[in-house]
Amino acid sequence: MYTWHHVVVYPQAPAQYLISIPSYSLRLTALITTMASLKNLKDLRRADLIIPYTPIEEKVEDQNFSDTLGTALPMAAMFTRHKMIGWTAVVFSIQNWLNESPGQVAAGKQPGYFAVGMSLMSLMLTYLPLFFPTVQNADTTGTGPAA
Numbered sequence: 001m002y003t004w005h006h007v008v009v010y011p012q013a014p015a016q017y018l019i020s021i022p023s024y025s026l027r028l029t030a031l032i033t034t035m036a037s038l039k040n041l042k043d044l045r046r047a048d049l050i051i052p053y054t055p056i057e058e059k060v061e062d063q064n065f066s067d068t069l070g071t072a073l074p075m076a077a078m079f080t081r082h083k084m085i086g087w088t089a090v091v092f093s094i095q096n097w098l099n100e101s102p103g104q105v106a107a108g109k110q111p112g113y114f115a116v117g118m119s120l121m122s123l124m125l126t127y128l129p130l131f132f133p134t135v136q137n138a139d140t141t142g143t144g145p146a147a
Helices: 025-038 065-080 083-099 102-106 112-126
Strands: 006-008 019-021
Touching: 065 083, 065 112, 083 112
Parallel strands: none
Antiparallel strands: 006 019
């Protein structure tokens, strides 16, 4: 069974003054002594090969107004069944699809063809009553007894 061990290292103390508390103390002390002796070696890294770190500036692209309209107009067209709103949604979604950059797609933004598909579905829904007209019964007034 293994027991836990703790090593207290004082930053300025030589290796022989390290305090080790039981279990694996021999191996651990040997490792720390080896590490302390490596500290005295010459640094083998070449200064002429050092490349300074320059953080990549992330381009913050705010969602513009046409993106907002491209996602909101199909829903408005479906709720209101207004054909002009549906056609406007198709135009805005195609425009956004053509203007999307590869960086937006790589950042995880929804692809433009999804918005085009949604707007085409909303346009199809606005024209649905032309193909499947609703039957309105003139006899019902809503004041009669329940069936």
